[in-house]
Amino acid sequence: MKVHIDSGRCQGHGRCYDLAPGLFGDDDEGYGQVLGDGVVPPGQERAARLAVANCPERSIDLSEET
């Protein structure tokens, strides 16, 4: 499972880095950034899904590739 942020849609609401701090961080302007390669480690799948489901701009994708 892998997360990806569409930076063209992200507006820096920050829900992803609040809900899944192990997967997302913020840049100097508050926009969301995927930490590392975006591969979701075991045990963080639920946090990843919550981040996707709470993004007001629908800017996060979750792909099932590993």
Next chain:
Amino acid sequence: MTVDDRFGPDFREPGEDPFPVTRSEIITGPVADWATDFSHLEPEWSADPYPIQDDLRQRCPIAHTGRFGGGWLPTRYADVAAIAYDTERFSSRAIIMSNVRPPRELAPAGGSPPISSDPPFHHHARKLLLPAFTRSAVSRQEPATRAFCHALLDAVQGQDVVDAARDYAQHIPVRVIANMLGFPPEDGPQFREFVADLLEGINLPEEERIERVNRLFDYLVAQVDEHLDRPRDDLTSYLLNADLGGRKLDPDHVVGTMALLLIAGIDTTWSAIGASLWHLAGAPADRARLAAEPGLLPVAMEELLRAYAPVTMARLVTGDLNWRGVDMKADDWILLSFPAANRDPAQFDRAGEVVIDREVNRHAAFGLGIHRCLGSHLARMELRVALEVWLDRIPVFSLADPDAVTWAAGQIRGPRTLPLQIRG
């Protein structure tokens, strides 16, 4: 050293206005039919707008009014989102629906960048401010905010009834933004007057509105002068030194942005804190659960922001168009109700209820698209700290007199009188 002469005697000198504003007739009084004559300034709306919005969403999802020179009120989430994203057909040149439309020549900057700005200017004006409002930047205000919340509750210790809007919620954002802008904290009461003048005095006679707006700008120019004499590490000095496209900001831009930062953070956060306490005072099960499970607060806060979103914005239609079945005219207002969007059953299960542990909550309380509330991280910090401190010190409270609760009229809605029984 070069003298900064941007704010010299020529600045704001009254003269021939090259781009006159458009004025429309002031119409007040009871609304006959909300679908054809809506007004967010009437008492029925401020007392409880949700049944009105729910009814409109069913029978007339893009309502119209002839007041304010003509405007539209979409109540479906999908319509509110589409307008928020469409910055070409819906301009932010004015974001407070009133009887005065600023001249088109004011775009794309608008009077208070970046909230009043359209692309491409908007991007640059916003970029200047974003670093000061990231989650980590605003976390520097958290210890002082927490101490201030405690001090406010210390001051009401021993009372059986506390007005949580007047004596608690309203003071918190005022103090925080005064710190950030570098304004004297004792000027707080004046800021609340400025806010009321701008956001609630919409239907006052024009001369009076102008006089009130001038009072705010006189205050801001005095702060500018004081910061030019004595620069320091705050947002005012930052704006005075900021560089946009290789030169310093126009003086109107500096003062307009200062006005925005001062006004936008006060009523809004005050409303969010007050509405949250109002809900909890009237919902003992939610209150008891939050008091017992402080870890639930971040989730509960989002639900309270969804259900009682304080902020409605406005837009101006840029040209005649048929939009989703209605004929909009150039310069018609759009009342962009994030509160109505947040209660659309097509977007949220149990949309009309507060589900205190709602985990999936894609609400629009801070707007959508390029104008996402710049201060959202600051507002969330203030709301969280205000509720944490209150619930920790006053876990048991209720509405002392539900009929005595009053709500602000206009585009920012929250309790302005909120007597809570905290003992006995």
